[in-house]
């Protein structure tokens with residue numbers, strides 16, 4: 517893999533700008549946490565786990581720029597840093613999970629200089645753990661993929677989306693690595709085309725055979741018997757297994773059930789939010805109308821067209837066959853496994 521979605525170098529965060537892919541591989545270099553928050557908001561870095569890692573580094577950058585050695589002032593300034601970062605994308609559970617981890621480090625005993633060092637160590641640790649967790653869940657998930665399978669996936673859940681190995685795409689990479697002959701059907705993923713731009717770009721680099729389709733073609737392929745399983749990532753999973761993921765995921769899950777095709781979610785346990793009893797409580801991000809009226813800057817709808825643009829939808833747990841995590845596979849009834857796995861270290 518030649519690209520690095522996120523990298524910490526010389527007290528700066530280097531971010532691969534995903535908005536410019538696949539045409540240009542441009543890296544943004546920043547030491548400013550506000551810029552990290554903007555990069556998360558405008559999808560320069562995206563995918564729930566990668567957002568969490570970026571936010572952790574952003575928090576560390578916010579700490580490094582504080583001059584005051586006074587503990588109270590230091591803590592108050594970091595509360596602001598956390599507020600700015602957490603206002604970037606409301607659905608990605610990993611964002612809040614990472615910020616909570618960083619905030620707990622601020623409560624450590626020590627001088628502000630020592631705490632700054634601990635914060636940077638924690639951000640680096642979160643990044644390392646993400647890669648480990650991706651690799652582990654990919655091994656669990658590859659067991660569901662048989663030789664000759666055709667797998668449908670939605671949005672982008674690869675290294676770009678996690679700053680590691682990938683979740684749903686990690687499972688696919690692992691099965692390929694293990695020598696299975698597989699074929700991927702990647703949905704383009706309107707409005708922002710993460711499937712067409714990013715998943716296709718990654719799959720090409722890994723040498724995994726794939727076919728790109730528009731979102732509305734999924735039913736056609738399922739009815740023809742051409743899909744063996746569906747696997748996607750997640751942005752937030754409630755305690756009962758209801759899962760928020762990229763808009764269009766729910767439609768795919770309903771279609772999969774209708775055609776007796778297993779539907780898997782692959783996500784780290786840091787995506788689970790046990791404080792939410794069901795998917796009804798997940799906050800769904802709404803994004804700018806231009807994402808729908810325009811494609812890469814070109815207007816495709818009449819001016820002033822009314823638009824609604826929810827970035828995610830919730831798939832009720834009844835449609836999910838299993839949830840693949842780094843600690844193992846959560847099977848139905850999900851509630852039980854969710855409690856157990858979230859508590860495990």
Ligand code: MRU
Nearest residue numbers: 562563564673677683749750762
């Ligand atoms: O809006 P995005 O591109 O950040 O949405 C990403 C997704 O919906 C992914 O499927 C999800 O974050 C899981 S990434 C491993």
